[in-house]
Amino acid sequence: MVQGPPADSSGSRFTPLVVLELASDTNQDAIAWLLSRIRDQQQDGGAELLVEQLGPGVDAQEKENPNVFLVGATWQRLLSGAEDVGLFKEFNDGSMRGFTCANKHDFKDYQGDGDSFLSMAECQYIIKHLLDTLRAKQETHVPGHSEVKLYPGKSIVRRLQSKGILVQVFPLHEKEELKRLSFSWYGKVKLSLQPLDDIRHYYGEGQALYFCFLEYFTFALVPMALIGVPYYLFDWEDYDKYVIFAAFNLVWCTVILELWKRCSASLAYRWGTLSRKKAFEEPRPGFHGVLGFNPVTGREEPLYPHAKRLLRIYLVSLPFVLLCLYLSLYVMMIYFQMEGWALSVHDQEPSFWTGVLLFIPSIIYAVVIEVMNLIYRYAAEFLTEWENHRLESSYQNHLVLKVLVFNFFNCFASLFYIAFVMQDMVLLRQSLATLLITSQILNQFMEAFLPYWLQRRRNKKMMRKVQKRRTLEDKELPLAEQVRLEADMSTYLGTFDDYLELFLLFGYVSLFSCVYPLAAVLVVLNNITEVYSDAFKMCRVFKRPFSDPAANIGVWQLAFEAMSVIAVVTNCSLIGMSPQVKAYFPDSESQLILWTVAIEHVLLAFKFILSFLIPDVPKPIQISLARLEFESLEALKKKTKSTVLQCGMREGGGH
C-alpha cells in the first residue's frame, strides 16, 4: 500500500500521512481533548483516526515546537472514508463508479488488505476531509482556551485554524515515490510528454490538470510558432502579411479552447472526477457572522446577510478596482511620456547609449507593472477576505475576477493604446517583445529560483545540524527531522499564479502576435522551461499540497474564452487597419470600418455557433455516462416494482 517514509527508532506504529502542527503555547488540555476527539469512534462523533506526537528532533535543546502530530488511519477507515468523500474508482467493467465498501471487491484494482487501491494522495485527502468534518458536540469552547468558542456542529479543525491554534495541516511527501516522479518528470532531458498519471497519482487531479493544460497549450502553440519563424527569419517586416496571421489566430484560439474542453473531460473521466458529486461545502475558516441556523443544513452556523456582502462588493470593492484601473492608466500615460522623451533625446543626438535609452522606459514599465500587480494582489486578497464570503469557492471566484481584470488591464492597456490609438505598429512590436521577455524572466526568477535558493539554504542548515549530532549512515534524514524540514518548507498556494501567467501569455499570443510573430516562439520556449521549473518547485521547494479532485480548470476556462472573444475583436481591427485591406477602400474610410465591423460580428456569431456545435464531452464518454445514469434509473425502477406490491396490498380495491 502506501509507501511512507520507513519507520525508524523515533518512529510510529502506523504510516504517518498528514501532519498537524499546533501553536507551541497551546494548552495541554486542549491538545488532549483534540487528540481524543480525533481518536474517538465514529459513533461517538470522533474521526476514528490514528494520531501520535512527533518525537523530539536530533537537537532537542534548540527551541523547537513540540506540538507536532502525525495522523494516519487504519485501512478500513480509509476505505469507508473513500466512500464518504464519494471517490470514483475503476469498476470491473472498465467504467468509473463511486466506490462503496459493500461492493469493493467489484472494483478493478482492489486486491484485499493493504494493497495499492488508494493512492497516498487519496488517503491524505480522505484524512483531511475526516478532520475537516470533525464537529463539536456539546462543547461551548476548546478546553483550556475559553476564547475559542464552539457550538454544536462547528468544524473543530476550521475553528482552531481561524484562531491560530492550529498552525498548519499538511500531507507528507513520499521520498521514494517523489524521487521516481521527479526523475521521470524533469530529470530526463529527452523530449517526452509529462507523466500525467503519475502526477495525478502523487499530487491529485487539480495539479495534474494544470500541467496537462500547460502541455496542451504548448503543443497548440507549435503551429503558430512554426508559422512565426519564417516571418522573423526572412524579415517580413512590411506588416503586409500579417492579415493571414491574424486570420489564423482567430480560428486557432477558438478551436483550441473547444478541443481543450473535450480533452479535459476525457482526463477527468479517466481520473474519476467528471461525474463525482461535490460534497456540501463548509463555511471557510475566516467566515464570521451572527450565529443562526443554516437554511440548507439546519445546522447552527454563523450567518451573514447577503445584501450586506453585495453592498461591500458594489460600494467598496468595485470602486476600489476601478480606482486601481485608473491609476494603472495614469502610470501608462507617464510611460508614454517617458517613451516620447527618450525618443526625442535619441533623435537629437543618436548614439549607442541613447539607443539603449530607448529600451529603458519599456523595461521600467514592465517592472512597475509587475510591482503593481503584486501590491494589487495583496489589496485584492484583503478586500475579498473582508467581503466575508461563506464558501471558499465563492471567495476564490471573487479573488480571481478582481486579480484577472487588473492584470489584464495592466498588461495589455499599453498595447491596446499603442495599437488602436497611436496606431504605431513598430512601437507595438517593440513593446510586445519587451513586455513578454521582461515578464518571463522576472516570473521564472520569482517563481522557481528564488524560493529554491531560500529552501536550499534552510535544507543545508538542517543537514549540517543533523551531521553535527551523529554521522549520517544512509544520508537519509530520520522521520522526525524529515517532518520538521517539510514543515519549514513554503506552502504551495494553489495553481492560481500558474494559471494567471498562462492566461497573460495566451493574451500576448492571441491578441497581438500577428504584429510580432516571434511571440509564439517565445511563449513555447517559456512554456517548456515553465514545465521544468514548475515541476521542480512542486517536487523540491514546496510542501506537498493536498490533492484537489478537480473535474476541469474551472473559472479559468471562462477567462480563456473571454480572452479569445477579445482576440477576435483585436485581430479584426488589426486586419482592418492593415495597408493591404485599406487599399481595397481607397475612398471611404467608413466603408472600410463598416465592413470590418460586419465581418467581426459574423466571426463572433460563428464562434458562438461553433462552441454550441462541438460537444464538450467526447461521444464515448457521453455514452459511458449515459449508461451509468440509465443503470441507476433501472435500479430505481426495480426498487419501485417491489414497492408496487406494497402499494397494492395496503390499498386493497381500486378507486
Add this chain to the structure above:
Amino acid sequence: MVQGPPADSSGSRFTPLVVLELASDTNQDAIAWLLSRIRDQQQDGGAELLVEQLGPGVDAQEKENPNVFLVGATWQRLLSGAEDVGLFKEFNDGSMRGFTCANKHDFKDYQGDGDSFLSMAECQYIIKHLLDTLRAKQETHVPGHSEVKLYPGKSIVRRLQSKGILVQVFPLHEKEELKRLSFSWYGKVKLSLQPLDDIRHYYGEGQALYFCFLEYFTFALVPMALIGVPYYLFDWEDYDKYVIFAAFNLVWCTVILELWKRCSASLAYRWGTLSRKKAFEEPRPGFHGVLGFNPVTGREEPLYPHAKRLLRIYLVSLPFVLLCLYLSLYVMMIYFQMEGWALSVHDQEPSFWTGVLLFIPSIIYAVVIEVMNLIYRYAAEFLTEWENHRLESSYQNHLVLKVLVFNFFNCFASLFYIAFVMQDMVLLRQSLATLLITSQILNQFMEAFLPYWLQRRRNKKMMRKVQKRRTLEDKELPLAEQVRLEADMSTYLGTFDDYLELFLLFGYVSLFSCVYPLAAVLVVLNNITEVYSDAFKMCRVFKRPFSDPAANIGVWQLAFEAMSVIAVVTNCSLIGMSPQVKAYFPDSESQLILWTVAIEHVLLAFKFILSFLIPDVPKPIQISLARLEFESLEALKKKTKSTVLQCGMREGGGH
C-alpha cells in the same frame, strides 16, 4: 378522484382516460394480442392497464371504425406509475419531492383511495408512459401482421404507430372540468390573470408555461406601449426622439429575458418539474436503421451512424436552407422593385387609387411571406424527418432551428434592408406597420377562426345525427359519441407555432419599434386577443394533448436571447444613424461609426455580464433545492455508516 364523463349504458366499469384508435382493417389476432399485452400483469411484461372496446355509436349502420379502445387503470397502478415516471409532488414540509409509494402518506394532498392526489392530466401522462414502455418479448412480428416486425425490447405502441396500425392515441377531455376552466379562462370579460394553475392541472406544465410566457411578455410590453402612445398621439414624427426609445429597448429586452428565467424557475419548482429527472428517451417512432445493440441500454434497437446523419445535415439540409434564404432574398428584391414601380406611378398621377396602390406591394409581400413560411415548414419537416434523428428532442431542435432561421430571415430581411441599406426611416415605419398588421390578421384567422369553423360544422353534423336517433334529454352526448367526436377533432401539434409567433412579435418590437413606437401597442393588443383565441382553440377546437412535464420553455429561451443580442446591434446602429447623434460628429463619419461600434461592444459585454450576475433561480428555491440535495447526501452517509461496520468486520485487522 378523476372526474371522467359519467358512465352510461354503453359505458364502462372504469373511468376511461386514454383512447387508442386502431386502423379499421386491423387483424383480429393483432387486436387480441395487443389487448392482452396491455392487460397483462407487470411481472409478465404487460402494462397492467384496464382496456375495453368502445361500444358502437348511435348510428352504427354508418361506416365507422369499430377498433376504438378506452384505456384506464386502477388507482394503485396509477400510483406506482407515478413513481415510475418520477412525478414530483408537494411533501408535508412544503418542499417538492419525487413521489414514492413507500412514503405516499407523507405527501400533502394524499388522502387515501381515489382522492384527487393525481390530476387527470397526470393520470393520462402516466398511462401514455406505461403504453410507450410496453415492450415486445419474444414476438418476431405482430400476430396477423407479419410485415410489422418486432424484436425483444421494442416498444410495441411506437412500432404500431410507425406502421400505421395504431392511428392515434389521445387523452379524453373532462367535460365538467373543461367547462369550468374555459369559463375562468376566457369566458369572463373582466380583466384578470389567467388561471395558470388550473391550466397546468388540465393541460400540463408545457402548455401552462406557454400561457404564462404569453402573459409575462404582454405585461413586459406594457411600459413600452405606454411610452409609445404619446409618440403616436403627439405626432413626434421627427425621428429625433427615438434615441431614448432605442436605449430603453436595449435595457428592456435584456432585463425581461433574465427575469423570465427566474419566473419560469419559480413556476417549474412549484409544479414539481424543476428538479425532475428525465427518463431515458426512447427512439422516436419514425427512426430506422440496422438492428444492433444500444451502447447505453444494451437493448436491441435500430442503430444509425452519426456520421451519416451529419453528412445529411451538412451536405443536404444546410445547402437547402441556404438556397431557401437566397430565394427569400430574391423575392424581397422583387418586392422592392414593385414598391419602386408603385411609387413612380403614384408620383406621376397621384390619386386616391394610386395612394391605395402604394400599400399593395407590402400587403402582397406579407401574404407571400406567410405562404413561403408555410411551404418551407413542410420542406423543413420532411428534411428533418429524413435526417433520421434518434430522439424526438433532437428532431424538434433541428426542426426549430431550421424554421426559426428561415422565418427570421423572411420576416426581417426586408426591414434590415430598408433600415441599413436604404436608410429610409419613413419606408421602414410603413413596412413595419404593414407587416405587423397583416401577419397578425392572417395569424388570428388561420389559427383560431378557421379551425373553429370547421370544427363547428363537424360538431353540428354529429349533433344532428344523434338527434335523428333519439330525443336528447340532457343535451349531453353519450360517451361513445363523445369519444368519436373527439377522435375527429384536429390534433394539437404542440406549442411550436405559438412560440414562433411570439418570437417574431418580439423581434418586431425589440429590433425596430423605436422607429414605430406604436408596434408595442399593437403587439399588446394582439397578445390579449391571442390569449383568448389560444385558450379558445385549446378548449374547443383541438383534441386534448398529452401533458408535457416541461421545466422551462427550452430552446425558445435561447432563441429569444439570440434575438435580444441582435436587438442590441440594430438599436445601436439606429441610434448611430439618427440625425441627433450625427450632429455630434459633423466632420467625420468614421469617428461616428467607431464610437457607435465601441458603445455597442460595451453594451454587449455588459449584457453578458448581467446575465452572469442575475442568478437564474431565485434564492429561496436555490436554498430549497440545496436542502433536498443535502438531505439525500446525508441519507447516503448514514447508509455508508452502516456499511462501515461491514467493511470492518470482513477485513479483520488494519494494515
